[in-house]
Amino acid sequence: MISVEEALAQCLALVAPLPVEPVPLAQACGRYMPHPATATRDQPPFAASAMDGYAVQGDPAAGDRFTVVGEAGAGHAWHGSLGPLQAARIFTGAPLPAGATRVIIQEDVTRDGDVITVQPGADTGSHIRPAGQDFRAGDTLSPRLLRPNDLALLASMNVPLVPVTRRPVVAIIATGDELVMPGETPGPDQIIASNSFTIKALAEEAGAEVRLLPIARDTVEALTFVLGLAEGADIIVTTGGASVGDHDLVAQVAESLGLQRAFWKIAMRPGKPLMAGRMGNAALLGLPGNPVSSVVCAHLFLLPMIRAALGLPADSVAPEPRPAFLAQDVGPTGPRAHYMRATLTQGEALPLITPADRQDSSLLSVLSAADALLIRPAGDGPRRAGERVGYLPL
Ligand SMILES: Nc1nc2c(c(=O)[nH]1)N[C@H]1C(S)=C(S)[C@@H](COP(=O)(O)OP(=O)(O)OC[C@H]3O[C@@H](n4cnc5c(N)ncnc54)[C@H](O)[C@@H]3O)O[C@H]1N2
Ligand code: MOO
Secondary structure, eight states, X not given: OBOHHHHHHHHHTTOOOOOEEEEEGGGOTTOEEOSOEEOSSOBXXXXXXXXXXXXXXXXXXXXXXXXXXXXXXXXXOOOOBOOXXXXXXXXXXXXXXBTOOEEEEGGGEEEETTEEEEOTTOOOOOOEEOTTSSBOTTOEEOSEEOOHHHHHHHHHTXXXXXXXXXXXXXXXXXXXXXXXXXXXXXXXXXXXXOHHHHHHHHHHHHTOEEEEOOOBOSSHHHHHHHHHHTTTOXXXXXXXXXXXXXXXOHHHHHHHTTOEEEEEOBSEESOTTOEEEEETTEEEEEEOSSXXXXXXXXXXXXXXXXXXXXXXXXXXXXXXXXXXXXXXXXXXXXXXXXXXEEEEEOOSSSOEEEEOSOOOXXXXXXXXXXXXXXXXXXXXXXXXXXXXXXXXXX
């Protein structure tokens, strides 16, 4: 059995960054932009008014009067030039006319015909947005997983097509004679297939395109057929059939289809029978069938593989453990690292973490109630309440 760290390194060695493709800005959210984007213009491209009011020159005081000689609106510059005691009606976003050095907001003046008079207590701010105050032509947005806020910036930078890495195609195959899909009527010895739904959601959230393939029965023929349907995927994920039982056929069938196994079995709980390798052009990740094991392994291994395929920097693909204080005593771990389902509560310096009473890897209700995985290293001794530990947010 290899360690979690070694298994992760071997999983990451199975994927490489995918090619870059341009996508329209409106479709770029959630995609990884691997190279900096460059602004092709200044923003704002001209000094602009930040308020509705009157552009004037100098530093007016209460009682000063100005004659309104022009009007500037957003998208409609006034091309005249202001002299002393002259004002231009101006609206938010309009280019500031030549000669103007300040905008008096309209609430601070009275207007009589073409003459405005500055009122006592007028705001003294300039209300001018200098040209390029947001960004300059040539400024860049650094590589990142694009979030909604980034899109407005890219639009403003006049980047209509964003070069992003292709989404990795992840094919998910649940295996097992006992499984039927939600909504179907299970036989007396059957259960509802659950694992694929969380794994699909996690993979999509991380930026993958998911193909949910049919459930594969525990026969060589069925597994061969469904693995064949995964043709073209970048990452093939199987759940179940990874252990030592007579019906655990995934590795055997995958090997007959050319799988070069990187490893099988890791020193981790849950998740011991994890398997990974390369099959043709795809990475294959064989997750254990126990529902919680499959989901925990998806967090720890599949999501980093997806991020690596998207081209994220190596130091940001794996989830970073965060610190917490134990809310209660915990016993020693065995030879396998234990990723315990746990809940967080607010503490003073750090959150407090409480492992769930029941850690059986079949308990989805416990997983659903958890918001963290408490990391207990292999061979760790008993720990007392108040000791500092690491966790992964769920
Ligand atoms: N003799 C041993 N038995 C087992 C060992 C072992 O080392 N020696 N390891 C145990 C561990 S740990 C795990 S984890 C499981 C994993 O086994 P498999 O990957 O072969 O999974 P299955 O046997 O197919 O299923 C296990 C369990 O999970 C249920 N399951 C499977 N797929 C789904 C699904 N898509 N949705 C919901 N539930 C699913 C399945 O019905 C079984 O109950 O092996 C232990 N045994
Ligand atoms: O390691 Mo298994 O994944 O304990 O349930």
